[in-house]
Amino acid sequence: MTTAGQETSPNGNAAARRRHRADRFGRILQMLGEKGSVDVADLALDLGVSEATVRRDLRALANQRLLERAHGGAVSGATELPVRYRSGQAHAEKLRIARAAAERVAEGDVVALTGGTTTLEVARCLAYRGEVSVVTNALNIGAELAVRPNVKLIMTGGVARGVSYELVGPLADATLDKINIDIAFVGVDGIERNAGLTTQNETEAATNRVLIERSRKAIVVADSSKLGRVVFAGIAPVSAISELITDAGADPAEVDRLRTAGLTVTVV
Numbered sequence: 001m002t003t004a005g006q007e008t009s010p011n012g013n014a015a016a017r018r019r020h021r022a023d024r025f026g027r028i029l030q031m032l033g034e035k036g037s038v039d040v041a042d043l044a045l046d047l048g049v050s051e052a053t054v055r056r057d058l059r060a061l062a063n064q065r066l067l068e069r070a071h072g073g074a075v076s077g078a079t080e081l082p083v084r085y086r087s088g089q090a091h092a093e094k095l096r097i098a099r100a101a102a103e104r105v106a107e108g109d110v111v112a113l114t115g116g117t118t119t120l121e122v123a124r125c126l127a128y129r130g131e132v133s134v135v136t137n138a139l140n141i142g143a144e145l146a147v148r149p150n151v152k153l154i155m156t157g158g159v160a161r162g163v164s165y166e167l168v169g170p171l172a173d174a175t176l177d178k179i180n181i182d183i184a185f186v187g188v189d190g191i192e193r194n195a196g197l198t199t200q201n202e203t204e205a206a207t208n209r210v211l212i213e214r215s216r217k218a219i220v221v222a223d224s225s226k227l228g229r230v231v232f233a234g235i236a237p238v239s240a241i242s243e244l245i246t247d248a249g250a251d252p253a254e255v256d257r258l259r260t261a262g263l264t265v266t267v268v
Contacts, residue, residue, distance in 0.1 A: 021057070024047050024049070025057060027046070028057060028058070028061065028074075031043070032075070032076040036076050037070065037075045039073040040055060040072055040073050041072075058073070058074050061074070062074070082162070082164075090249075093223045093224065093248075093249065094117060095121050096247060096268045097121070097245050097246065097268055098118060098122040098125045098221065099125055099268075100266060101122045101125070101185055101245055102122060102129060104183060105129060107131055108131060108132070109132055109133070109183055110133045110180065111126065111181070111183055112134075112135045112183070112185070112215055113134060113136040113141050113184075113185050114138065114184075114208050115138035115140075115165055115166035115204075116164070116221075118187050118221045118222060118223060119138065119141065119187040119221060120138070120140060120141055120144065122185050123141045123144050124144060126145070127144065127145060127148045127150070129150070131152075132150065132152070133153075134152070134153055134154065135154045135176070135179055135211075136154075137158060137166050137167040137207060138164075138165055138167075139166070142155050154175075154179065155167070156171070158172030158175075159171070161201065163200075163201075164201070166204055166207070168201075168203045168206070172207045173207055176207070176214050177210065179214060180214065180216075181211070181214050181216065182215070182216050182217070183215060183216065183217045183218075183219065184211055184212055184214075184217070184219065185221050186220050186221070187220075187221060188220055188235065189229065189231045190229035190230050191226055191227060191229070191238070191258070192227075193257045193258055196235065196236055196238050197220060197234070197240075198230050198232065198235060199233050199235055200231050204233070205235045208236075209236055212235070212241070213240075217243075218241045219241060219243045220244045222246055224248075225249075227250050227258070228251060238258065239262065242263075243263070243266060244258060244263055244264070245266045245268065246265065246267055247268060248267055250265075250267055
């Protein structure tokens, strides 16, 4: 029996199972990215579920071509963790970063957002502020903001990357080349003093580079796991941005290295 205002347990339990499954998928793919291979027994212990549940998860991920099954476990089949499985990682930290980022935006600003889980949180914060224009190449961010009456949404064209939900390539670059941006919030896979801003895909990097170049001010929003990390494709040097907003888990040595390079680093 339920009382008024209570959610019925079947729907609530189904929603919880979906969330838990997505969290497990994200953790499995994260461990694959770190180790290259995973074992069913180890995954069951890490995730706190049965080995049968792990095997079902591995089959589902293999069907999405995100990993390859191996005897007793799986090996990596992808180099980049899809954004839909990253949303639960360091969520509290990303929310703090996003709130700090949104404070930099004045009413009437033209704001640009690259794809990424942290920039998605920035978009959600902007939805509750004053009138702003938002330029983005991220399909999921566009879906979040399209129904917000205070947001004028401008989407780039381009070819969609299913891993990141971003529109990239010459069509996206051509759209951005015609727009003047007040402030850009940039998501990255890595930021390091010498290597600068990096991401997993070279076409995505090129589009993000154009977005930075068209902005009066560019700010990287990145959780602490990205500091000191260098991945495949360079976006821009550290000198191209004015600020990094990260969380309190950041390695102090990496923060100091970035600050000595002249970058303002805000830790929240």
